[in-house]
Amino acid sequence: MPITMGLLLALSFVVSLLALAFLIWAIATRQFALDRAHAATVFGKGGADGPDTDGTHLFDTTGIDKVSARPVRLLILGAIFWLVLGSVFGVIASLKLHWPDWLNMAAPLTFGRMRALHLNLVAYGWLSQIGIACMFWILPRIFRTPLRAPHLPVIGFWLWNIAVTLGALAFARGWTDGEEWLEFPWQLDMLLVLAGVFFVVPLVKTARAREVDHIYVTGWYYLAAMVWFPALFFIANLPGIHYGVEEATVNWWFAHNVLGLWLTPLGVGAAYYFIPKIIGKPIYSYSLSLIGFWGLALFYSQVGIHHLIGGPVPTWVVTLSVVHSVMMFIPVIAVAINQHVTVARNLWAFKESLPLRFISFGAVMYTLASFQGSIEALRSVNSITHFTHYTVGHAHLGAYAFVSIVMFGAAYHIMPRMMGREFAHPGLIRLHFWLVVLGFAIYFFALTIGGTLQGLAMLDATRSFAESVILTKPYLEARSVGGTMMTLGHILFAINILGILRKPRAVAQSAVAAE
Amino acid sequence: MTRINKQKPGKIVKPGEDFEPWESHNPVPLPVIWIAVALGIWGTALLLQEQDSKVVAQAEREAGEAAAHDAAEGGAALFLANCSTCHQPNGAGVRLAVPPLQDSEFAKAGPGVVAQILLRGIDGPIRVKGFTYDGHMPSFAEALDDAEVAQLASYVGARFGGGETVLAPAEVAQLRMTHSGSGSWQGGAELASLVADLPPQPPMPATAEAGLDPAISDLIFAGKGDVWSCASCHGGLGQGAENTPRLAGLSQGYITKQLHDFRQGERHNEHMSFVAKGLDDAEIDGLAAYYAGLRVDSTAQPALGGDLARGEQIALQGDWGLGVPACFSCHGPSGFGVGAEFPALAAQQPAYVASQLAAWAGGHRNNSPLGLMDRISEALPEADRRAVSDYLASLPAVPAPEPQAMARIEGGEDEL
Numbered sequence: 001m002p003i004t005m006g007l008l009l010a011l012s013f014v015v016s017l018l019a020l021a022f023l024i025w026a027i028a029t030r031q032f033a034l035d036r037a038h039a040a041t042v043f044g045k046g047g048a049d050g051p052d053t054d055g056t057h058l059f060d061t062t063g064i065d066k067v068s069a070r071p072v073r074l075l076i077l078g079a080i081f082w083l084v085l086g087s088v089f090g091v092i093a094s095l096k097l098h099w100p101d102w103l104n105m106a107a108p109l110t111f112g113r114m115r116a117l118h119l120n121l122v123a124y125g126w127l128s129q130i131g132i133a134c135m136f137w138i139l140p141r142i143f144r145t146p147l148r149a150p151h152l153p154v155i156g157f158w159l160w161n162i163a164v165t166l167g168a169l170a171f172a173r174g175w176t177d178g179e180e181w182l183e184f185p186w187q188l189d190m191l192l193v194l195a196g197v198f199f200v201v202p203l204v205k206t207a208r209a210r211e212v213d214h215i216y217v218t219g220w221y222y223l224a225a226m227v228w229f230p231a232l233f234f235i236a237n238l239p240g241i242h243y244g245v246e247e248a249t250v251n252w253w254f255a256h257n258v259l260g261l262w263l264t265p266l267g268v269g270a271a272y273y274f275i276p277k278i279i280g281k282p283i284y285s286y287s288l289s290l291i292g293f294w295g296l297a298l299f300y301s302q303v304g305i306h307h308l309i310g311g312p313v314p315t316w317v318v319t320l321s322v323v324h325s326v327m328m329f330i331p332v333i334a335v336a337i338n339q340h341v342t343v344a345r346n347l348w349a350f351k352e353s354l355p356l357r358f359i360s361f362g363a364v365m366y367t368l369a370s371f372q373g374s375i376e377a378l379r380s381v382n383s384i385t386h387f388t389h390y391t392v393g394h395a396h397l398g399a400y401a402f403v404s405i406v407m408f409g410a411a412y413h414i415m416p417r418m419m420g421r422e423f424a425h426p427g428l429i430r431l432h433f434w435l436v437v438l439g440f441a442i443y444f445f446a447l448t449i450g451g452t453l454q455g456l457a458m459l460d461a462t463r464s465f466a467e468s469v470i471l472t473k474p475y476l477e478a479r480s481v482g483g484t485m486m487t488l489g490h491i492l493f494a495i496n497i498l499g500i501l502r503k504p505r506a507v508a509q510s511a512v513a514a515e
Numbered sequence: 516m517t518r519i520n521k522q523k524p525g526k527i528v529k530p531g532e533d534f535e536p537w538e539s540h541n542p543v544p545l546p547v548i549w550i551a552v553a554l555g556i557w558g559t560a561l562l563l564q565e566q567d568s569k570v571v572a573q574a575e576r577e578a579g580e581a582a583a584h585d586a587a588e589g590g591a592a593l594f595l596a597n598c599s600t601c602h603q604p605n606g607a608g609v610r611l612a613v614p615p616l617q618d619s620e621f622a623k624a625g626p627g628v629v630a631q632i633l634l635r636g637i638d639g640p641i642r643v644k645g646f647t648y649d650g651h652m653p654s655f656a657e658a659l660d661d662a663e664v665a666q667l668a669s670y671v672g673a674r675f676g677g678g679e680t681v682l683a684p685a686e687v688a689q690l691r692m693t694h695s696g697s698g699s700w701q702g703g704a705e706l707a708s709l710v711a712d713l714p715p716q717p718p719m720p721a722t723a724e725a726g727l728d729p730a731i732s733d734l735i736f737a738g739k740g741d742v743w744s745c746a747s748c749h750g751g752l753g754q755g756a757e758n759t760p761r762l763a764g765l766s767q768g769y770i771t772k773q774l775h776d777f778r779q780g781e782r783h784n785e786h787m788s789f790v791a792k793g794l795d796d797a798e799i800d801g802l803a804a805y806y807a808g809l810r811v812d813s814t815a816q817p818a819l820g821g822d823l824a825r826g827e828q829i830a831l832q833g834d835w836g837l838g839v840p841a842c843f844s845c846h847g848p849s850g851f852g853v854g855a856e857f858p859a860l861a862a863q864q865p866a867y868v869a870s871q872l873a874a875w876a877g878g879h880r881n882n883s884p885l886g887l888m889d890r891i892s893e894a895l896p897e898a899d900r901r902a903v904s905d906y907l908a909s910l911p912a913v914p915a916p917e918p919q920a921m922a923r924i925e926g927g928e929d930e931l
Contacts, residue, residue: 006565013562017555142535216536273536280530286538288547319565323558330551337544417532461869461897462877 005316013323020298028287067146068136069418071153073501075133076411078161080494082125083404085168087487090118094480098473108172116171116183123258124184124192125164127399129157130407131266132199135222137414138273139203142219143210149202156198163191179247181255182236189237193230200226217289221269224297228261245312249305256304259398264296264366267403268335270410271363275339278356278413279346288334295331299324306377309386325377332370339363354429358409361437365401372397384459389472389479390451393444400486401440408432408493415500423500432492439485442478450475590670593663597655598671600849600910606675609848614643614650622676624710629676630668630687631709633659634694638810639702640717647717650702651810653911656695661687731801734794742793745802748786753806754814760867763809764912768855770803773882782882813862813912817905819869822898826906829899830860837894842903845887850907856884861910868904876900 093114096102103109132153140147147153167184170176176183184192207215207223215223236254276283283289305313305321343350343360350356372394375381385391412429416422423429450472457468595604601613606622608615616622620643622629636654640647659667661684668687672678700706703716736751738744748759755761762770776782777791794802817823828834830850833841843850845857852859860868874880875892883889892900 006563009565010559010562014555014559017558144535217538218536276536277534278530280534282537282539284539285541285543287540287543289538291543291547291551316562316565319562323561327554327558329554330547333547333550334543337547460877461873461900462879464874464877464879 005314009316009320013320016298020294024287024290024294027290064140064144064146065137065417067150068140071147071150071157072133072137072414073418074154074157075129075136076414076497078157079126079129079133079407080411080490080497082121082129082164084487084490084494086118086121086126087483087490089114089121091480091483091487093118094476094483098476098480107174113171113174116176117168119181120167120171120183121164122399122404123181123263124167125161127263127266127403127407129160130411131263131270131403134266134270134273134407134410134414135199135203137410138218138270139222140206142216142273143206143212145206145209145211147202148205148209152198152202156195159191159195159198163188163195166191177237177239179251181258182251184237186237186239189233193234196230196233200230216273217283217286217293218269218273220289220293221265221272224293225262225265225269228257228265232257232261248308248311249313249317252304252307253301254304256307257301259395260296260300260303263399263403264300267362267366267406268292268296271339271359271366271406272335274355274359274406274410274413275342275363278353278359279342279349281342281346284338284341288338292331292334292338295328295334299327299331303328303373303377306382307386309377309379309382322377322379326374328370328374332367332374336363336367340367354426354433355409355413357433358412359406361433362402362404362406362409365397365405369394369398369402384455385451386455388451388455388458389447389475390455393447393451396440396447397444401444405436405440408436411493411497415497419500421500421504423496424504425496425499428492428496428499432489432496435489435492436486439482439489441482443482443486446475446478446482450479590666593659593667594670594674597658597667601652603848606671608643609851611646612648612847612851613849614641614646614648616671616675618677619643619675620710620713621706622671623678625676625678625680626665626668626672626682627680627686627690628706628709629671630664630682630690631694632700632706633664633668634687634691635697636699637702637706638699639704639719641703641706642714642716643703645714650700651912652699653812654699656691661685661691664691727805728801731798731805734798734802735805739793742790745790750814752811753809754811755864755867756814757864758866758870759864761811761813761815761863761912762806763811764852764862765806765858766852766855767800767803767807769852769858770806771799772855774799774803776882783879811912813908813910815862815864815908817908818865819901819905821865821902821905823902823906823909825899826902826904829895829903830906834899837899839891839894842907849910860907862912863907865901865904865908868907869900872900872904873897 092103092109093111096111096114107113136147136153163184167188170185170188171183175185177185203222203226207219232254236250242250272283272289302321302324305317306325309318309322311318339360340363343356343363350360376385376391376394385394412423453475454468454472457463457471458465598616602608602616603613606616608617621632632652633655635656637650637652639650641650642648655664665682665684665687669681672680672682702719703713704719707713707716733739734742735745738747745753745762749755749762750759753762773782774787774791774794777784777787778794780788791799829839830842833839833844842860845853846860847853847857850860850863871880872888872892872895875883875888876895878889881889895903
């Protein structure tokens with residue numbers, strides 16, 4: 001048999017699978033002298049035999065949160081600002097798809113720029129910042145030591161937000177690098193990288209000073225994301241290196257990995273922490289955490305090229321990407337069992353805790369978005385859904401229903417602990433939850449159905465292209481309705497968070513019943 | 516957990532703030548492992564299949580080449596494969612379009628002459644057996660090697676000219692050397708130097724460009740007012756590309772009719788409707804005459820992944836199971852085109868043909884005489900539409916009928 005690309009690929013694929021299985025087996029069964037004992041003992045105290053019923057107050061008992069409070073507060077506020085602004089741009093872009101002549105008097109108001117603004121403001125302004133805020137809140141807690149160099153992230157915060165602001169102005173003026181997800185001009189990329197250094201250094205210092213040997217699974221995701229994302233961002237944004245087809249390949253390698261190796265670790269890490277934290281039970285299985293994490297690490301990096309199915313890239317690159325996309329079932333199932341079993345066995349907490357409602361809804365959406373993504377990567381499915389609104393629905397299932405909604409819950413969990421008081425109007429949180437969930441449901445089902453019909457119409461050569469555009473109109477209108485509901489939910493979210501920051505007029509009640 | 520579940524509603528004790536999450540040590544559920552193993556096998560298989568498809572493609576290509584090579588052993592097979600679609604399997608040619616080989620002066624002149632025509636092709640008027648044809652024969656110098664040219668020329672000379680001379684490959688090699696770089700034979704006039712006792716041959720006409728009205732030339736190459744130039748989409752030679760049709764060699768009547776239809780909204784295309792509305796009748800006639808007279812090599816090639824064998828079947832025989840007649844039964848042998856109603860199909864851009872078939876099937880084009888193409892296109896499945904488009908693209912470009920011949924047909928005066 002001649003040695004061809006396919007044979008080499010299949011062999012290296014098998015070897016890497018075996019290596020992965022061996023690695024997980026070795027860690028799980030303590031083949032190398034690590035620290036499983038610590039896993040059981042360090043965290044066992046107060047946890048192994050049920051929740052600690054004495055500590056129901058919201059005040060920080062360790063002094064750890066006090067140190068992280070300032071950067072976390074700033075990052076959450078910055079994130080919410082960009083969330084509201086980014087959603088408004090999103091709604092405008094959505095409306096323009098069925099009111100094409102609306103707001104067309106100036107170039108910055110046109111669809112192309114509105115869309116770039118929406119994408120980048122929610123990705124870098126909202127998701128990245130709120131995710132980093134969770135890192136600063138969670139990592140010191142699981143390392144059981146206060147945040148080191150806590151002034152650095154404050155500088156990082158300002159640099160990051162200046163970069164996003166300048167980026168927004170640049171997009172509005174039409175100055176971008178010209179590729180989806182890589183719109184930030186490389187000059188501003190340098191500012192983002194610099195800001196990133198101010199975020200990573202304190203976290204690494206904290207990790208090195210940790211009081212525990214065993215790192216909880218959230219820590220793996222966060223520490224890995226701190227390596228993955230800068231590497232991705234740097235390689236993809238380096239100007240003047242990639243051209244032509246190679247540029248497209250790098251573009252989609254980056255664009256999809258932003259979701260999988262940056263936003264996903266942020267969201268999964270937060271869910272892994274907050275779900276057991278709120279319920280007071282350990283997660284189901286250490287071995288499954290290993291499969292979930294290392295599976296993501298191995299499989300995800302090749303996933304992005306399925307965006308180029310049918311494109312002028314070597315077939316084997318695309319096939320490899322399709323295989324890796326489908327292999328994502330393995331880590332996703334592992335994470336799903338770990339998280340959902342913990343919630344399903346403690347449904348009382350789901351009813352009790354509003355933050356958990358957001359977070360476990362988001363975690364379920366992670367499972368669904370990933371399953372959908374794996375199936376969507378198959379050539380047979382992709383040939384229908386590619387270049388349709390279906391893909392947009394899928395992207396929002398991942399970035400919104402999963403990551404954003406987990407982050408809403410995280411903020412609702414963090415803020416009372418940071419401020420030492422409860423939310424004055426839990427009803428508004430409930431309203432926020434139902435607005436975004438129902439709004440998203442309308443959004444997602446409209447785009448999924450409309451996108452499928454659009455794809456089928458485009459494949460049918462006997463129907464004119466215009467027909468495939470016109471038939472999406474009612475679905476695009478529904479999408480605007482859903483998007484507007486989500487945006488209203490975000491405004492409520494902002495009101496809730498700003499509300500708890502303000503000192504209440506009445507004497508603060510330190511411990512209130514309902515969270 | 517049990518303790519908590521037994522709590523009365525409203526008195527549920529929440530976990531302490533001191534609690535930090537940790538992992539318990541439940542084993543990995545077996546189904547997860549099975550799913551992982553199954554996916555691993557599937558992934559490996561898919562990657563290996565990638566390799567298989569290459570191996571299979573390689574084998575098919577080699578088998579195809581071998582088959583082509585084997586077939587080349589007979590002059591008859593070579594004739595069927597390369598000559599018969601135009602000159603017809605019996606060598607009778609097509610009246611007014613393709614000269615006959617049977618008993619022609621050139622076949623009688625022996626395999627040497629035939630080989631020289633094969634090597635260079637013909638581009639210019641030629642008189643064969645008393646009729647004038649607008650000769651446009653492709654060169655086979657690249658397609659056939661010396662041995663094949665020798666076999667084919669000997670076969671044609673023997674079968675249609677009645678001679679018995681057999682050409683040797685070495686002689687062909689020498690002829691190839693002599694004629695390399697000479698371009699096509701300029702019609703019968705140039706061939707007269709090769710063949711003795713040839714009846715008088717028509718002179719080469721002045722090139723189309725020379726007789727072109729400057730106003731029409733401007734339209735084609737520069738546009739007029741808001742109307743952009745023809746060449747900007749259809750190419751400098753009217754050769755077309757992708758979804759833009761080849762115009763070179765379409766009949767003047769057909770082009771005129773289509774432009775009128777675009778102008779009157781009977782054929783729909785945003786670009787062409789706009790362009791046609793900017794043209795007056797004289798300009799339309801001038802453009803149609805220009806493109807009808809252009810002789811341009813085919814730039815089309817199969818591009819839609821269609822099954823060429825199936826395409827050939829539809830073009831030559833139709834598919835009566837579907838109620839589809841042979842394309843060539845109306846559009847002429849080898850898709851030459853017949854009159855103003857049946858345009859030439861050979862060498863047409865495949866994406867254009869497929870899009871027109873789809874437009875008829877979907878009811879977006881309906882200017883076909885008697886709705887013929889509407890019904891035929893509806894009956895053809897999508898794969899067949901691609902197959903026949905690709906097959907037509909694989910045919911050599913068709914000569915435009917000589918203007919005088921057209922006039923004679925339309926005037927009812929036939930030399931026969």
